[in-house]
Amino acid sequence: MIGLLAISGEGAVVANRREFLTSAGLVSAAFVAGASRAFAQAGSAAVRPETFDYVVAGAGHNSLLCAAYLAKAGNSVLVLEGRGMIGGGAKTAEVLLPGFFEDLCSSSHHVFARNPAYRDNEIEIRDYGYELFDPEIVVHYPFADGSSMTVHRGDLDQTAATIERVSKKDAETFRQLATARQKVAGEDPNSADPSREALFFQRLDVLSAFDAARQLWESPQMQAAGISGGRWGGVPGSDPGTGSQAYSMLTHMNGRPMPVGGSGMVSTSLGRFIEAHDGIVLTNMPVVQLIIEDNRCTGVECADGSRFRARKGVVSTIHVKHLMAMAPSELWGQAFTDSVDIWQPEHAMFAFHFALKGTPEYPLAAGGSITGAEASIMERPESIFTLNQDQARGELTLDDYPLQIVHAAGYDQTRAPAGHSLLKIEGGMPYALKEGPEHWDAIKDQVADQVLDRYLRYTPNLSRDNVLAKVIMSPLDIERMNPAMWRGSVHHLDKRWGNFAPYRMPIAGLYQTGACTAPGGSVTGQPGRNAAIAILEDDGKTLADVTGKG
Ligand SMILES: Cc1cc2nc3c(=O)[nH]c(=O)nc-3n(C[C@H](O)[C@H](O)[C@H](O)COP(=O)(O)OP(=O)(O)OC[C@H]3O[C@@H](n4cnc5c(N)ncnc54)[C@H](O)[C@@H]3O)c2cc1C
Known part of the structure; x- marks a missing residue:
């Protein structure tokens, strides 16, 4: 338990207790956005390669899970999270008072518990601190x-x-x-x-x-x-x-099982898993542009101007409504553009x-x-x-x-x-x-x-x-x-109507995961695993090859 706490709260910015009490504990959204320093900050790595097999834009639990499969397959993986803390809707932070680890968004992982990633131990996140308890x-x-x-x-x-x-x-x-x-x-x-x-x-x-x-x-x-x-x-x-x-x-x-240490433990343990498989996870790196060469997506550019190249593919969990502004409009195709325009x-x-x-x-x-x-x-x-x-x-x-x-x-x-x-x-x-x-x-x-x-x-x-x-x-x-929670949509869009974005996007070399893809939002890990299956297939591999299961 003590070990888990250390991971969950590692490096969290903790404000002075009296400060919180005198200000009635009010914390700005900007503070929440930058509350944890559990993963490397932009610019903190002395020597960092600029080309990877896969560059993953956004670090929600789905894209982290997808990145974990890709890293486990032996690929070099870079994950770029726009905010100060990874996890998107699966974050736990010490934002209230020292010693209080609050789930900022989700708490229940009842669907993720049934995902083969966890259930069948395809990705060994238990070894990195993910453990569920099931309230009676x-x-x-x-x-x-x-x-x-x-x-x-x-x-x-x-x-x-x-x-x-x-x-x-x-x-x-x-x-x-x-x-x-x-x-x-x-x-x-x-x-x-x-x-x-x-x-x-x-x-x-x-x-x-x-x-x-x-x-x-x-x-x-x-x-x-x-x-x-x-x-x-x-x-x-x-x-x-x-x-x-x-x-x-x-x-x-x-x-309705929940993770010991809070919902963010799924993100923390996946981040640890990726790092243990030689991947890099960077925070405070908002992606603002896709790099397109010969009509193919070959990398991303971040708000600070840094550019990262992907040999095999870019994986996005950016909300598709935002992503579409990051590449020339004609590359998306009219039918795709129309189908996203109608998202509510x-x-x-x-x-x-x-x-x-x-x-x-x-x-x-x-x-x-x-x-x-x-x-x-x-x-x-x-x-x-x-x-x-x-x-x-x-x-x-x-x-x-x-x-x-x-x-x-x-x-x-x-x-x-x-x-x-x-x-x-x-x-x-x-x-x-x-x-x-x-x-x-x-x-x-x-x-x-x-x-x-x-x-x-x-x-x-x-x-x-x-x-x-x-x-x-x-x-x-x-x-x-979390800009992926477009207009406060915690499942990214009204998922009733299906019409999700495909894992293989209309631009070659660009993949999508997260709640904009099937079967939509909640902490399920399903979009993350499904996207990994498609990406691995394009690389001539199967999930079973990578996980040794099935
Ligand atoms: C208050 C609340 C309670 C909830 N309770 C539950 C619950 O109990 N159980 C449940 O199953 N679900 C719950 N949900 C819903 C659930 O949290 C989300 O549907 C789920 O987390 C979506 O996961 P995701 O990985 O697809 O994307 P997200 O978690 O939304 O992650 C997307 C990530 O991409 C990053 N990003 C976006 N744009 C960029 C960019 N341009 N550059 C870099 N990074 C970028 C974001 O910062 C974020 O980290 C809740 C949500 C909220 C808000």
Whole structure:
């Protein structure tokens, strides 16, 4: 554990505790962007080659994973990250107070846990500090009237028992759904003769989560819980096709593992892996231009004018909307240009971070209290409709937005000093306020205070006095911290519609990975691994050759 902490926080810029307290812990987005010095700074290497087999532009977990496969294949690899810290949406930093290691964006790695890179140890990141823990109390859903439900990992009886305290009928429905899901999971999804259960779920899934929840559950609590805990993929449950969100509690029963030391450990361990395979990872190196020779991409130019050449290929995780301005427009082709023009941002996210004295505890109606890794808060199922409306109008309706709460330090003592904890309140809010996105800078502290006060109503053991420091990230700050999160889209774009960028881009020698490619955003590592498969194939290799697996 101590070793992991050292890696996670290595070289982090730590501000003086009193400074943080006197300034109410406010940290600028620029500070967050430059918070860690875990990897080499631009210009720090005395002798550095300028030509590599592959140059990777951007260091999100996907491009780092892709670079790790390329390095493992024996290639020389250079990774250039524009910000002061690698990881993009998978970063953990000591931005609140010394000893508090906060996830600036993601926390849950439940999809990455199933990626063969980790699951089958294709890339040995466990050896470089990546280790998952799987909280037993996965998500708690508290309500203002004192009622609540809790998802216990892998435990249908315990989870259903908490539902039964709200509605016997809903608990029975939950059990039936669990049985039906299990049956459907064992069936061929392409069967010409699907079971009645499969047809039921197909029908349910095309509805909006709001309609599906009202179909399934009698209690407003179960309706609201399904919708609020189902929204985490980015699409609000008011939209058609989100019906599966209505039974998101069943999905959460599979568990939501997180890395020991914080989400950033995936990036740190991949960075270490790349360096151990003779790769170079540089921070503070924003790529501003692609080098094109004979219509082929042969390298990149950074903001400081330094140029790096790639013998075999350039791999980008830069948002494609930005990347297209880095090469002559005619090289992309009209069809590709049109298909990217039509990309829409998704609902933007905010993330409010707090260092706490004490740990959030939610009272239980039967007595006692509970603390888990995450909580989900929304009182009324119909509140989900405010998100689309506010997005269209650029307005805020703060009273009942769905809130996703992460407070995993209780499970991972490397994250906060004894007797203290971390609180992350996150969710969707419009990026483009009617006064313009910059208006966020004027209102974000007030918005965060309101959201915090709303949250504290559910945890009577805490008050504002327990807050030792805070870092408030508006949707605009999220984009400033990571330009790939275009207009606050944490999955880079509205991924519902597919139409992702290809791994092999229209310009020869240029590859794309990251959330702009299939299957889109979240911490999955899938775009990173998929891009590696395509790139290795063009180099006459297979993933199995490189990993010795499969
Ligand atoms: C508040 C919040 C909570 C989230 N929670 C979760 C969660 O719990 N679980 C989950 O699965 N997902 C979560 N997500 C989403 C997830 O973080 C992202 O979808 C995911 O990290 C995308 O990974 P990526 O590797 O594709 O790209 P990114 O992580 O976006 O990385 C792109 C990188 O490229 C760099 N870059 C961009 N342009 C340039 C340039 N021109 N030059 C050099 N570098 C450049 C960026 O600085 C960044 O480091 C959350 C996101 C946010 C913001």
